[in-house]
Each structure stands twice: as structure tokens, then as C-alpha cells.
Amino acid sequence: MRKLFLSHTTECVLIAVIIAMSIFLAFATDRFFTLGNAFDLLNISAVNIIFAVGLLVVLIAGGIDISFAVAASIVQYLTVLALERIGGGGWTSGFLIAAGIGIALGLINAFLIHRFRIISIVATIATFNVYFGLLMFFTKGVSLYNLPDWLTSRVVIYEREMADGSWAEITLPVVVMVVCTLATWLFITRTTTGRQLYAFGDNPDGARRFGINIGAMQFIAFGWLGLMAGIAGLMQAHYAQEVVPNALYGRELDVLAAVVLGGARLGGGKGSVLGCVLGVLLVSITQNGLNLMGVSPFAFKMIVGAIILVAITLSSARIGALAPVFGGRISADGQPAASGEKR
Known part of the structure; x- marks a missing residue:
């Protein structure tokens, strides 16, 4: 038991914090500890968890991407327009x-980072603004409401009537989230490529010497996040039953905070799917509890900002560790490597 705790310290601490917070909120508000609220939390958290497991892969590989939420917004729009062109289509x-559009947008990030050796956070800040600017320019901020019937029809997996006559429901996004989570876990823990991503994020130079294809790692990591962003965008449209251009704007910081809270190391080489999911749930429970207690939503933003700040401060990786291979080489003294230095 001690060995299990030591090897999964972050996950165990998160579980303890979630239990403690749930007990507190159960006494603080009578609406928190209900089946309906628990199911609502799962339904609301599903999209963020899909985002999070995709971002986890990028963080494990030593990069950072903050453009995925805006990419998902683009996916929503283009997917609905494409479905309209083919007569409505279906779930398949x-x-x-x-998924195709999401992967393409993720690969654009990977191309910029690999080809031009731009630090990943800088490249994705740029694409974040480019993607959002193009989206708002071409859509003029107009929302789409005329979605295919199959996309707007609620798919209820499990439901139960409550004492007050309301219904507690588990909907399709939760099932899709479970599949994405399981797929990511299998990918990073049960495949050679997944182990290479960990090695690459932990020690890029060593990974190169062992013959790991650096470019392939970058394209796989950002492509996987693009895939998850595409799926999450579709699930968001299904859940909201509309496509709003800026609905996901700002979601990237909440997800990033949750993933680093779940134990993913800024700088790469560390992170688990379980910790990632627990991090999202803890952030969601915090937001839900504050809402039920009538606390200002700005307090939640302060908490998210504090989580990111603490994660960066306590990270064992130097800021310079965000740059090697996912951008220009930075030497031990924090200065750019000499142009003649071997890469």
C-alpha cells in the first residue's frame, strides 16, 4: 500500500482533496450532494476532460498548446457547414x-514548431490569435442554430427520476469522454510511441541519441491534441445544441490549470491520465461549489490563475526546458545556443 501511494502521490492527494471538498460542500449547500448535481458535473466536465487528455500528451512531450479551445470552435463551425453540404450526414x-479538421489544425502547430523551431507556447499563442481572428472575421460572430437533427437530439445513456420530479441524466458526451480517456491511457502507457513521448519530454537530447524521431514526436503529440479538440468541439455543439463562436474562448486556461494540478510537469516527461481526470474534476467541483454558494465567478478565475502560477513556480523544470526541440535550444545559462552548436 505504501509503495502504491508513493508511486501515485499526486493522484492520492487529489482524491483526498476531492473527498474533503465534497464533504464541506455537502454541509455548505444542500444542492451539492445530490445525484442530479453529480450527473450534471459529469456532463459539464466531459468536454474539458476530452481537452485535458489531449493536452496531457503535449505536456508529456515537453510542449504547451493554448490554441486547442479556439481550434475546437473552428471545428464546430466547419463541421456543421460541411454536414450541411452533404445533406446532414450522421454521427459517423x-x-x-x-476529427480530420482537428488533426489538421494540430498538425499546423507541429509544423510551425518543428520547421521554424519556435517555442511551443509562442507558436500556439500566435495560432490562438490567428484562429480566433479568422473565425470571428468570417463568421462575424454569428452563431449557428440550424444544426442537423441527429446532432441536437439529446442522447441519454442513463436516467433516473428524482424525488422532486426532475431527472438525473448521463448523456452521450460522458461516454465519448470515457472512450477518449481510455484511448489516451492505452496510447501513452501501452504503446512504444507513448513510451517514446515520455522519454522525449524527459530528455530530448537523450531521446535523439537513442534514435527517436523528434519531428514524429511533435506531430504525434499535437496531432493527438488536435484529434481530441475536434471530438470535444463536436460534443460541445451536441451538448449546447448550437455553435457559438466564442463559447470555448478562455477554456484553455481552465484545462491547463487542471492538467498541471493533476501532476503533469511543465517541461515534459511526467503526467498520468488518472491525475489529469482528477484535476479536471477538482476544478469543476470547485467551480460548481462556488456557484451553489453564490460566490462571484471572478473568484474561480483567481483560483485558476493561482493554480497555474503555483504549478509553474514549483515545477522541477526550468522555463528553458520548454524550449529544447520544441523551439530553439537554450543553454544552461538561459541564453540561446550558439548557431554552430550541434542539434
Whole structure:
């Protein structure tokens, strides 16, 4: 038991904090500890967890991407327009189109980082603004409400009537989230490529010497996040039953805070799917509890900012560790490597 705790310290601490917070909120508000609220938390958290497991892969590989939420917004728009062109389509065509567009947007980030050796956070800040600017320019901020019937029809996996006559429901996004989570876990823990991503994020130079294809690692990591962003975008459209251009704007910081809270190391080489999911749930429970207690939503933003600040401060990786291979080389003294230095 001691060995299990030591090897999963972050996850165990998160579980303890979630239990403690849930007990506190159960006494603080009578609406928190209900089946309906628990199911609502799962339904609301599903999209963020899909985002999070995709971002986890990028963080493990030593990069940072903050453009994925805006990319998901683009996926929503283009997918709905494409479905309209083909007469409505269905779930299969919807998933294929959304996944394809999401992967393409992720690969654009990987190309910029690999080809031009731009630090990943700088590259994705740029694409974040480019993606959002293009989206708002071409859509003029107009929302889409005329979605295919199959996309707006609620798919209830499990439901139960409550004492007050309301219904507690588990909907399709939760099932999709479980599949994405399981797929990511299998990918990073049970495949050679997944182990290479950990090695690459932990020691890029050593990974190169062992023959790991650096470019492939970058494209795989950002492509996987693009895939998850595409799926999450489709699920968001299904859940909201509309496509709003800026609905996901700002979601990237909440997800980043949750993933680093779950134990993913800024600088790469560390992170688990379980910790990632627990991090998202803790952030969601915090937001839900504050809302039920009538606390200003700005307090939640302060908490998210504090989480990111603490994670960066306590990270064992130097800021310079965000740059090697995912951008220009930075030497031990924090200065750019000499142009003649071997890469």
C-alpha cells in the first residue's frame, strides 16, 4: 500500500482533496450532494476532460498548446457547414469530419514548431490569435442554430427520476469522454510511441541519441491534441445544441490549470491520465461549489490563475526546458545556443 501511494502521490492527494471538498460542500449547500448535481458535473466536465487528455500528451512531450479551445470552435463551425453540404450526414460522418479538421489544425502547430523551431507556447499563442481572428472575421460572430437533427437530439445513456420530479441524466458526451480517456491511457502507457513521448519530454537530447524521431514526436503529440479538440468541439455543439463562436474562448486556461494540478510537469516527461481526470474534476467541483454558494465567478478565475502560477513556480523544470526541440535550444545559462552548436 505504501509503495502504491508513493508511486501515485499526486493522484492520492487529489482524491483526498476531492473527498474533503465534497464533504464541506455537502454541509455548505444542500444542492451539492445530490445525484442530479453529480450527473450534471459529469456532463459539464466531459468536454474539458476530452481537452485535458489531449493536452496531457503535449505536456508529456515537453510542449504547451493554448490554441486547442479556439481550434475546437473552428471545428464546430466547419463541421456543421460541411454536414450541411452533404445533406446532414450522421454521427459517423460528423466524427470523421470533426476529427480530420482537428488533426489538421494540430498538425499546423507541429509544423510551425518543428520547421521554424519556435517555442511551443509562442507558436500556439500566435495560432490562438490567428484562429480566433479568422473565425470571428468570417463568421462575424454569428452563431449557428440550424444544426442537423441527429446532432441536437439529446442522447441519454442513463436516467433516473428524482424525488422532486426532475431527472438525473448521463448523456452521450460522458461516454465519448470515457472512450477518449481510455484511448489516451492505452496510447501513452501501452504503446512504444507513448513510451517514446515520455522519454522525449524527459530528455530530448537523450531521446535523439537513442534514435527517436523528434519531428514524429511533435506531430504525434499535437496531432493527438488536435484529434481530441475536434471530438470535444463536436460534443460541445451536441451538448449546447448550437455553435457559438466564442463559447470555448478562455477554456484553455481552465484545462491547463487542471492538467498541471493533476501532476503533469511543465517541461515534459511526467503526467498520468488518472491525475489529469482528477484535476479536471477538482476544478469543476470547485467551480460548481462556488456557484451553489453564490460566490462571484471572478473568484474561480483567481483560483485558476493561482493554480497555474503555483504549478509553474514549483515545477522541477526550468522555463528553458520548454524550449529544447520544441523551439530553439537554450543553454544552461538561459541564453540561446550558439548557431554552430550541434542539434
